[in-house]
Amino acid sequence: MSIPVARPGQSSRAKLKLTPTERRASVTLALLFASRMLGLFLLTPIFAVAAQTLPGGNDAAKVGLALGAYGLTQAILQIPLGMASDRWGRRPVIIFGMLLFIVGGVICALAENIDWIIVGRVIQGLGAVSAAITAWVADATRPEVRTRAMAMVGGSIGISFAVSLVLSPVLVGEFGLSGLFWAISLLGFVCLLIASFVVPSVPQAKAPIVQARPRDVLAHVDLLRLNFGVFCLHFILMALFIVMPGLLATLGHYDSANLWEVYLPVILVSFVLMVPAVFYTETRRMHKVALEVAVAGLVVVLALMPLASASFFATVVMLVGFFIAFNILEALQPSLVSRVAPPEFKGLALGFYNTAQSLGVFLGGVIGGLLASLNRPSAVFLLASALAFVWFLTARGFKDQT
Template structure:
């Protein structure tokens, strides 16, 4: 009898910690919404530096960098205000408004006759900063004991959308040109608008037990280190994509429509290696140690890239190593934020995390463009290596046991 009761208790616990059908549906739909929107943002990144050369201003590396990073600046400014607005007026109307701005920005970019017009469109897209509102909607739709799993579904979908963008964007530009790429981005935004309007149910908003203040997050040293980490990671990514498409095009005589021949094998192989690394980290609970080794490896590969840039095969290998590191860090760091932040201000901590990520996107695009235009692409890569080394030094100061 006691064995039967024990089995029944275990079964009950398993049932309680599993996503129920309603939570699973909401998590899948919100992951689809988030990843589709991010795909629309990511599509421009791997191809723009080459594709922009066909329009006025496209040979100006500084303007290209600003166009790539412009949405990051407005995202950083609007992320927390729109998250607060979603608390006051509800998730759906804020996300619908954000997606309307995203679609409008895509249309402006598609009709633009120069890089200057694309910068305007990208600024408009960034004003629709809905990441915090979507994350809050996931929290509304799930119980606390399964919320991490739901967030992981969203994070995995975003990582997949970035991988898809690396392959899909060169194909779209090759078939329809840069304007066609922006029309595709606007279409993805419209799909997101339909999902937010009709597909996802509204849920009662979760009320925090304790209302945290910004100072609570800013006093947490380990959260600040993780925020600096995501800033550095996306700064390096955007700086890399200001200069690397042109390097690949020159080394392999690729046009903008054929860069997928490099990106596809690199991203598939990097994901295949990233998955066991994430599993190892979670099983061994080795988050801090793995983070330190990955960041040090990132500094090393960025320092080696200037020499790799003289050979196509060396550049492909360097990109493969970079994306193994990038994809693993992209999955690892949000998990660490959720472990470090106390329950009463996890949401606010993620808001700051998303904001610093957006600042990294803007800073990397702008800096990469300026450096490439003034002192050359190799200096942009070396600056990325120096930033990664500085990041590694901060990881050695972690106080939380991870």
């Protein structure tokens, strides 16, 4: 009886296919992450205006605190909950975090003044489960397909942001600010159901828990480079979208109700163009090159934005370029964290990573808002480009271990 002989490259191609368990875990965790991020982003486009209907809502400092409190408490809790997920498992930690997210959302929905909104947002931020979710993705996938799985999770950020721009004005217009927070709480409940019953169980890396020490992560140079990278990426995202809505509205004669007509196609086109780049990176094992090229792309796009800002079409083209690089980096960097971090503190490493991301969101919004208040939108673009250039210099020292 003859034995089938594998064709050259056949086994390697098979290894690059997601198994049924990997596919189910990746899709359901991406859905979980997308629902949670949508709950976060729904507030961003409309809160500053909608908060004026509440007592104290005209106090810009309190409005800023209500928005920023979530990011700050997220940053504080990412590391402890990342460590907890290493010790007690991903699912219990995520369920606990989503319960806090729901409770905080309900408090905000019932709030009668801006102070109670701040309290609710603080409690929402205590449910810092991003590290546990990304660690779960890493647990469920092999290294050779992990970037593709992370692309599903990372791409959900851009898609959730685009969807929030469509839904947020509609929800506030129909149901008011309270209705928006009830919708956010409902999304938290959906996340709770997904984490509890839908995501498949996968074995977690077995290693002595005593080895999971923060100083191990802080002494790991490549992990520090990746943490700095995600800080830069989300600093740039928040700063950019403080000035971009007004710029597009002025150039394209849009208002806040229909800016989604610009954002949604931009996000979708950039995501479609990102997929071949991620697949090429995996098949050629060119993760370091992809990292450097994507960051360099950010530098160029952001440097050109002050010139492009005189034209609506040119601005949209630059925005597409930005999101191509953004989506690639959003997929690539968590995968690299999971590759370079030893199994025994994978969750802790991703906790530091998501802490850096939350700090980038907070500081990007604060500093971008300060520059925008001085009527210096070009300064936002140039600062973002300079920060991306510093990131590029640090990324060049990353050791390709893929």
